[in-house]
Amino acid sequence: MGEFELIRHYFAAAPCAQGGEAVALGIGDDCALLAVPPGEQLAVSTDTLVAGVHFPDPCDPFLLGQRSLAVAVSDLAAMGANPLAFTLALTLPTVAADWLQAYARGLSQMAQACGVALVGGDTTRGPLSLTLTVFGRVPSGQALTRNGAQPGDLLCVGGELGNAAGALPLVLGERSAEPDVAEPLLAHYWSPRPQIDLGLALRGKASAAMDISDGLLADCGHISLASGVALTVERDRLPLSMPLVTLLGQSGAEHAALSGGDDYVLLFTLPPVRLSRLLVEGWPIHVVGSVTAGQGVTLVDSLGRDITPQIRGYQHFRETP
Amino acid sequence: MGEFELIRHYFAAAPCAQGGEAVALGIGDDCALLAVPPGEQLAVSTDTLVAGVHFPDPCDPFLLGQRSLAVAVSDLAAMGANPLAFTLALTLPTVAADWLQAYARGLSQMAQACGVALVGGDTTRGPLSLTLTVFGRVPSGQALTRNGAQPGDLLCVGGELGNAAGALPLVLGERSAEPDVAEPLLAHYWSPRPQIDLGLALRGKASAAMDISDGLLADCGHISLASGVALTVERDRLPLSMPLVTLLGQSGAEHAALSGGDDYVLLFTLPPVRLSRLLVEGWPIHVVGSVTAGQGVTLVDSLGRDITPQIRGYQHFRETP
The missing domain is CATH 3.90.650.10 (PurM-like C-terminal domain)
Structure with a gap:
């Protein structure tokens, strides 16, 4: 089986949500086509997960399938968007049918839970990593952004x-x-x-x-x-x-x-x-x-005293001095 | 500089096309927001390039910037879509300012030539690879697909x-x-x-x-x-x-x-x-x-004789027997 059939075989058949009328054309052509109703905007977010950085390697591919999609769809939730579809760019060191089947099952289960259809992607050879781009619909001007917090909130x-x-x-x-x-x-x-x-x-x-x-x-x-x-x-x-x-x-x-x-x-x-x-x-x-x-x-703390630690979130890169 | 400023610093400032009204919200929030005019559909395609598989490693990052975007936008051209925007998921082993600047310059130059705006992305640590998702607009029902060829064409x-x-x-x-x-x-x-x-x-x-x-x-x-x-x-x-x-x-x-x-x-x-x-x-x-x-x-051949070779395109994976 060639690269071209890989996604189709393991993923297109998987019972992801179907996307309905909003997915005018799914997997199999040069592009997918999404229909956005008048008065709505399309929310788009991209997330990459790298083996050994964002998840342990090896790990259970079924669980990885669930997690990789959930993490991406969470960005749609954060915008107040209705999840619609996603693409998957999968880079794998080797083709292992067991691994792909289990990954596709996990992905598919989360796709159904979130209501997103797989509409395209790419499979390439290389160190294990996954890039998912997710699409959601939101009424124009109603997306939740980060910049509107007001004193008193x-x-x-x-x-x-x-x-x-x-x-x-x-x-x-x-x-x-x-x-x-x-x-x-x-x-x-x-x-x-x-x-x-x-x-x-x-x-x-x-x-x-x-x-x-x-x-x-x-x-x-x-x-x-x-x-x-x-x-x-x-x-x-x-x-x-x-x-x-x-x-x-x-x-x-x-x-x-x-x-x-x-x-x-x-x-x-x-x-x-x-x-x-x-x-x-x-x-x-x-x-x-x-x-x-x-x-x-x-x-x-409970007495209102400042106990702020040095704030440091997880960052993948730190600049060397 | 943290991960969060990386894309902004090297890419958001780069003179990519601006996207105009179609890009309602660009880089910096959980999602970008794209506006698709009534009567049009959004064409979407994802491509991954892995170092050592799709391009030599090391290579000139300026040229890689040009090539990585051109390859992805070509899928929009193939659908008859008007290029609109793209996201970039960049996985890098280390942060090297020279490399990023040169890559961003090449990317930016091709983005201007193709008329696409960078609207989001992700930067992660890992073996060098690039996943670009491109977006284009096409009047509903007018996209060029692969399935309409007719005898006589x-x-x-x-x-x-x-x-x-x-x-x-x-x-x-x-x-x-x-x-x-x-x-x-x-x-x-x-x-x-x-x-x-x-x-x-x-x-x-x-x-x-x-x-x-x-x-x-x-x-x-x-x-x-x-x-x-x-x-x-x-x-x-x-x-x-x-x-x-x-x-x-x-x-x-x-x-x-x-x-x-x-x-x-x-x-x-x-x-x-x-x-x-x-x-x-x-x-x-x-x-x-x-x-x-x-x-x-x-x-x-010129006499109409069948000289078909075994057809084999470049495929990244071949299934083992």
């Missing part, structure tokens, strides 16, 4: 923090834990659930939004910079899971929640008057701080 | 064939040649010009189209299969350049034209009545064969 997150960072030593085999601790943390790492519905609910309500991929404090830094405001995070408001606290202790769990990456829950700001409605509707929203005039990100 | 190409394949031994330093031979061939390899205008001119005229990336015969196979027709290629009609024939001889040049990859000229079929108009308009179209009922691809 509340700072909120869409779920527990730090679980994926807590899972990392388990993923890497550096630690072990009882199943009731390990399993929920590992599930969060390998198959994060992009908060698509929450993103949709926040349209017209949140003043700024993004997904947490680099850690709460680092990502707060992005909103602070883009919006030109100061953000205060209250340590005692961090939503921590029981498994995380059991594994790392209170202090370790707080550290994971503040600086660990890979959470893929939404981080957003909104006026207090809009919060109650969302809470009544049952959204899993946690207020973790507030927005004020100024700049930068401050972490405070 | 002519089989045409948009320019000389084999030049990039001829350049490969020069690129790899396996051969040398006089400047008047080497330079045009190397230019074709490193900065192919996507036939955007020809693709637009073929809308409503060509019955099938694609760009030649795997070699003429292999790519004819794709049209044959998608359209359910037989294609005949006449060896003596192959458009060969003087530098190519000088370097490889007549027979070697024909082989490069038939089986070499990386041409990135358009391959298309159209009814004879539509050809004359295009030729009068001055398009560089060469008739290389014809479409008949049946299936498969046949190569014939």
Whole structure:
């Protein structure tokens, strides 16, 4: 089987979502064709995962299939976009049917959960890496961006923090834990659930939004910079899971929640008057701080004292001096 | 400088095309936002280039910048789409300012020539590879696909064939040649010009189209299969350049034209009545064969004798038996 049949064989047959009328032409030609209804815009995001950098190598290809798509779709959720489709650029050292089948199954399962259709891609030989480009639809002018936070807004997150960072030593085999601790943390790492519905609910309500991929404090830094405001995070408001606290202790769990990456829950700001409605509707929203005039990100303890650590999210490159 | 500033610093400031109103939101948020006017569709294509597989490593980063974008935009030309924007996922082993600056310059120059704006991307650490996803606009229902070739159509190409394949031994330093031979061939390899205008001119005229990336015969196979027709290629009609024939001889040049990859000229079929108009308009179209009922691809000599070689385009993977 040649390169040309690879994607078709393992992926096109996989039961991804079909995309409906919005996918005018799928896999198999020089381009896919997407139809965007009048009054809507297309949201686009690209993410690369490299073996040994973004995931352990070797790892379970089924889980990698889930994770690689979830991470990408999370950016659509962060914009308040309706997921529509994606392309997959897959670079593999060798063709291994077992690996491809398992990867395609994991990818496919997440694609169905997120409602995205695979519309194209490329397969190449080389060190294992995956680049996914995801597409979503959003009514013109209603996308959630990072630059609208206002003094007086509340700072909120869409779920527990730090679980994926807590899972990392388990993923890497550096630690072990009882199943009731390990399993929920590992599930969060390998198959994060992009908060698509929450993103949709926040349209017209949140003043700024993004997904947490680099850690709460680092990502707060992005909103602070883009919006030109100061953000205060209250340590005692961090939503921590029981498994995380059991594994790392209170202090370790707080550290994971503040600086660990890979959470893929939404981080957003909104006026207090809009919060109650969302809470009544049952959204899993946690207020973790507030927005004020100024700049930068401050972490405070229960007495309001500044306990800001040196903020450092996960970055793949650091410039040498 | 962190990962987050990398793309912004080297690429966002580079004078790529700006995208105009169609790019509602560019680099810097979770997603870019593209506006597609009513009555148009968005054409999408993804291409990955891996060091040592798709280009020599090391190589001139300026030339790589040109080539990596041109190869991707060629897929838009093949659909008859108007190039609009692209994302870049760049995986690098280390951050080298010189390399990034030169790469960005080459990319930027090709982006201006093709009229595409950089709207997003990702930078990661790992073995050097590049994944570009390109976006174009096409009136709904007018995209050029591979599946409409009809018996009676002519089989045409948009320019000389084999030049990039001829350049490969020069690129790899396996051969040398006089400047008047080497330079045009190397230019074709490193900065192919996507036939955007020809693709637009073929809308409503060509019955099938694609760009030649795997070699003429292999790519004819794709049209044959998608359209359910037989294609005949006449060896003596192959458009060969003087530098190519000088370097490889007549027979070697024909082989490069038939089986070499990386041409990135358009391959298309159209009814004879539509050809004359295009030729009068001055398009560089060469008739290389014809479409008949049946299936498969046949190569014939000047006497019409079947001289079909085993067709084998460049494929990155071959399945082990």
